[in-house]
Amino acid sequence: MPLREVIAALDARYDPALAESWDAVGLVCGDPDEPVGRVLFAVDPTTAVVDEVIGTGADLLVTHHPLLLTPVHGVPADDLKGRLVHRLIRAGAGLFVAHTNADRAPGSGVNAALADVLGLLDARPLEPTTADPRAGLGRVGELPEPMTLSAFAGHVAAALPTTVGGVRAAGDPDRVIRRVAVCGGSGGSLLAAAAAAGADVLLTSDLKHHPVSDAGEVDGPALCDVAHYASEWPWLPVAADRLSRDLAGQVEVAVSQLRTDPWTWRAGA
Amino acid sequence: MPLREVIAALDARYDPALAESWDAVGLVCGDPDEPVGRVLFAVDPTTAVVDEVIGTGADLLVTHHPLLLTPVHGVPADDLKGRLVHRLIRAGAGLFVAHTNADRAPGSGVNAALADVLGLLDARPLEPTTADPRAGLGRVGELPEPMTLSAFAGHVAAALPTTVGGVRAAGDPDRVIRRVAVCGGSGGSLLAAAAAAGADVLLTSDLKHHPVSDAGEVDGPALCDVAHYASEWPWLPVAADRLSRDLAGQVEVAVSQLRTDPWTWRAGA
Amino acid sequence: MPLREVIAALDARYDPALAESWDAVGLVCGDPDEPVGRVLFAVDPTTAVVDEVIGTGADLLVTHHPLLLTPVHGVPADDLKGRLVHRLIRAGAGLFVAHTNADRAPGSGVNAALADVLGLLDARPLEPTTADPRAGLGRVGELPEPMTLSAFAGHVAAALPTTVGGVRAAGDPDRVIRRVAVCGGSGGSLLAAAAAAGADVLLTSDLKHHPVSDAGEVDGPALCDVAHYASEWPWLPVAADRLSRDLAGQVEVAVSQLRTDPWTWRAGA
């Protein structure tokens, strides 16, 4: 099957029109006229992931994070990212990015997958798009049974890939959590939306000291922080499975087993 | 002793001219003509810290973080920060901030204290000011003995206040660390300076996924992340002690024992 | 009655949504949970007015001009405005501002009061808001009887508080005035709207040389300049009376008798 048709299937699931204006989604390298037999899904286009693409003979790498979010005037091989482009092109493998469009996609996107893996009921976008109330950033939904914040942190730790940082929570450990807001990736800016939606906790990543400290001073959702990688990983098997089915099994799909969370060690606490 | 003289002593140690143009340092509330008998030092001006000020009868609270970094048109008491201003003014207590000027101060500032508590030798600023090579952001210095990255993480955990997140490291745990760069608070932007200084590791806080992931793809310093609060806490006893001596013991000083790191719980990992 | 309810009554009259985006209206200091027995109204929150608040035991000062139009990082007592905040907070008195929202308010605002005190008939906004044609900046209305520009200046002088600068007019003193445009405060930018409304004169304050000179070179309204304070003063008794009635007399109201026009002397002419 030509790459062109694989791209069409991905674009149908993750409409590029849903991406932020500053984003860099779509095909980074590869020739739409060449055939694709095997597709690998990963969060980050790192060197190790490209090794896996080439080592496993994949023809297409689909990642959530853009390789070239900052635009470039060239892809020379003495630059980290240019070297990956050279290796992929010479190996005949393409790279395709679904980033904020995958975050916002209504049915099988990053936030929908995160809500599903946590078992949230009746999940809807925290920040719906104006055109489609089922699409948008973040999700908010209900836990099947209330639990304390400390129990919720444990529930999250069990549901997501293990990382060295684990799951941090800010708030009274005994607070009862019923309604949960989530946002894959750096979602601290959705705190006001989570509060407006009546969420008892917002789960996201890359939270910094000052907003968490301020949040602790006012009534509002507790906060839960996980590795950026961990919050987006649940999308990979969903996206791989959907693509396989959308293309009636004509391409083989796989999810990278590499942990691309960059933290390798923890001490203390 | 009038507050005016206490302020003069603090300004002499932490020259306001060293602060960033966007910063908000100096006296937030309080009357320079009123007397000060007891000064409390803390990282953050939170509600709990203000409770401690009032409960212990302190006349002045000195914090590292500004209460009103975003400027305001009023301090009404139904706003979190306005309420703290009302409580302090009514209790006759002042609030004084030494933020990026304390970060840059040459001898007894935030970064100097962090380097000292880790035992770094020959520490000098990572980003010196043009006027004074002994002043500036961050510090870089040498460990007395080389150690692995995993051992270094343990060393940091032992030297700094305990927090639920502990100490995370990115890089090969067996990498040998000789030269250490540190930056109290959010210092990810100093990575290039740390690399240029030949540091084997940069220790700071509030590091997000993308820069850490990119750093892992190139040669350069390993990274070590601690709680923002923990990285700045070592300054408190140093500053309290200096002020006491600068004022010949005419004011009583104390360091808040409250942990203002907002994370309260951790699960997983 | 708690301050919260007094604020609600003021906000109902002077909807904060009518304020300019750059404005600073609402509660500047004070605790909405504390009781209010007496409210003082003034144009400017000066030191003398705060003396009057404290001297007369008022619990709330309502002014037209903001104390902190330029936002601040602190309210230290060695700053003029910070000192007023300290004095009010320690005296248990709040400060509430109704500025451009009071200018635009439909029924009992600054411009409506100015039109009323001059006896204008059928007054309507010069620059209506899009949402409500009865609200907006300035007013234009008809004199009961035509009069010359010089007579109109005398009429204005008699209707408004006396100030050292008096009332200046630009235009032929014998010009007949039938339709009058007014704008409390600095309203020179409404000249084109006054011309479009067919006004024979625009009365406002703070007019500078160049626009007045240019206006004299073309057909259009004559101009009349009074003290900024004088143009806004008529609102004070109206607002005080409305608040008293809105709260069914449960708070005592008073209008400051201090003249806050800063000019103290005149010579020549």
Place this chain on the structure above:
Amino acid sequence: MPLREVIAALDARYDPALAESWDAVGLVCGDPDEPVGRVLFAVDPTTAVVDEVIGTGADLLVTHHPLLLTPVHGVPADDLKGRLVHRLIRAGAGLFVAHTNADRAPGSGVNAALADVLGLLDARPLEPTTADPRAGLGRVGELPEPMTLSAFAGHVAAALPTTVGGVRAAGDPDRVIRRVAVCGGSGGSLLAAAAAAGADVLLTSDLKHHPVSDAGEVDGPALCDVAHYASEWPWLPVAADRLSRDLAGQVEVAVSQLRTDPWTWRAGA
């Protein structure tokens, strides 16, 4: 004498390089190759002043205020300013502007003339240029004898042309004035410089409510406000006389007797 040589003489006195970057100085219309016999000086290029140019057969009008400060795409005669250009060109008369360059000129400029007419001793610029300490905006100098603020207002009224607004003063009428700062035209922004220079009063024009009100709340200079026209008029006879002498009497010079202050009437006070 060709207009070119008259322009050269004016540029030598009022160096165009001293003008603000936003200003519009120099020749507005007229042909440098045509002869000039008579030059008229005025503050403003109004219709009445152009009538006087044409009625008296002047070949050049020199004004302080620019005709076309806002640049234009044409000078059609159905526009006020375009009509003046048509009338001047058809009458063979040029228009030359010396504005902020005349304000800053060291020896015979607008501010120097204002200081002289008030009898100030040892007058020097309030805001000197970096290149020449004798040039710059405003002047500050000493009165030969101290006088009260009310007496100073009377002194100003006697020294400057009479206008309907007269002279307004803000401050204690009995305050003793020794050192005087002046700035022809709209000079409110020089208040800090006047304070730094130790002035007891700043005399300027076009002062608005808020800065005068704020100035009244702090220690600092008293304020004195006169008509913009009146503050700049003293320059006219000085400039006319200097030009006549610079050109050895080869051109006839005259000062317009028209009062271009636009205020025509005053009532009240």
Place this chain on the structure above:
Amino acid sequence: MPLREVIAALDARYDPALAESWDAVGLVCGDPDEPVGRVLFAVDPTTAVVDEVIGTGADLLVTHHPLLLTPVHGVPADDLKGRLVHRLIRAGAGLFVAHTNADRAPGSGVNAALADVLGLLDARPLEPTTADPRAGLGRVGELPEPMTLSAFAGHVAAALPTTVGGVRAAGDPDRVIRRVAVCGGSGGSLLAAAAAAGADVLLTSDLKHHPVSDAGEVDGPALCDVAHYASEWPWLPVAADRLSRDLAGQVEVAVSQLRTDPWTWRAGA
């Protein structure tokens, strides 16, 4: 007939509301109350064209290009453009500009005239205005018979005034041309619109190397470049004839016979 009525007729044909926001259309000099007997049309208001205005006793010059596109603070006669203003005003002649409004005019504008002179059928705007689909920039229409690109270049050369640069074409000389897009003046930015309209060629002027080179690398319209002057000249006789008829022959009209293309010589090729 007063100039005012001639302007009204021109504005009716070339609605000023159609002009770009940055443009400078309408009356540049002249008095709407003075009579007009003869009108001259030209592309550029150059010195030679003004000589022709004065030499032929015309009362109004109508040009396509603005004299003062960059706005001015004066029109002194020692400036090229100021000198032309002086000469026109003294000769009693007005200057009127119809620029981007004439480009966009639906029926007798610059682009409509260019399409007509090339014999295009069913011509419609390339970039219609939102308000009127018959108005807008450029035109696209059909040739009566297909021809090769080289034949089309010859057809253009025969239809437009001769210039030293002639007609340049980019593309395969044997490519068959059926649908033609045109834009008088600098129309390179309309290439995407021409491609979207299915044009086989875009004819315009002032094309630079890079966009033409890029266009040659992709499928899309061929390009044809003529002198800017030549592309706009066809409008002159159309506009002159329309004005004569609109005013029922009460003014005499003429088209300048001067070639205002600035290129005077060609060598090589």
Place this chain on the structure above:
Amino acid sequence: MPLREVIAALDARYDPALAESWDAVGLVCGDPDEPVGRVLFAVDPTTAVVDEVIGTGADLLVTHHPLLLTPVHGVPADDLKGRLVHRLIRAGAGLFVAHTNADRAPGSGVNAALADVLGLLDARPLEPTTADPRAGLGRVGELPEPMTLSAFAGHVAAALPTTVGGVRAAGDPDRVIRRVAVCGGSGGSLLAAAAAAGADVLLTSDLKHHPVSDAGEVDGPALCDVAHYASEWPWLPVAADRLSRDLAGQVEVAVSQLRTDPWTWRAGA
């Protein structure tokens, strides 16, 4: 010889620090560690030129114009420029750009080569860099013998590659030319510098109607316009020869014989 060493030789001749801040010079694709045996020089990186690279087995293409002046988020093969990147990478060929740094280079750059091919004596930069008076944009020099403008146009046509547009001149064909200013590429903005240098003519490319028309109205240099490609071509053999010699003949060099001027036909004139 590794590509790294070829790049070092090119950077030594065409210092990247001389490039404009907006430019995109240096290696676009290719691996500095791979060997280079043959280098091809061309003005533009077009499809035909890349065909030539691959057809002739060149390992490196050096062009004057950047392929990716507008930075990109990817180089997919369904984009014109991405396809060229894929073809070059798969063929093992690099692309290197020397653009405004080659324009400014002192001894063997684009402008120096253009001055040389025209036989100018004592050529120096029109716009020297501050650091090195021998480097900079444009050149100005003397003809060995004066000639008329029409003869000069013929001289240029004979010296540069033939293009369909030939050489256009603006000015009196009989004007005598002694001093010549040149600027390869789009150099119209250097007209003022050419006038200041006393040049009788400025030769450049991509000149548009309005600046040429304005130049014809004032005293100043005549203008001469050639194809952008033609003005930069003379650099190719110079650069190829210098590189060959700088590398002691260890790489083979060649100059593309393709004419990358996009104009293919001319009619009329």
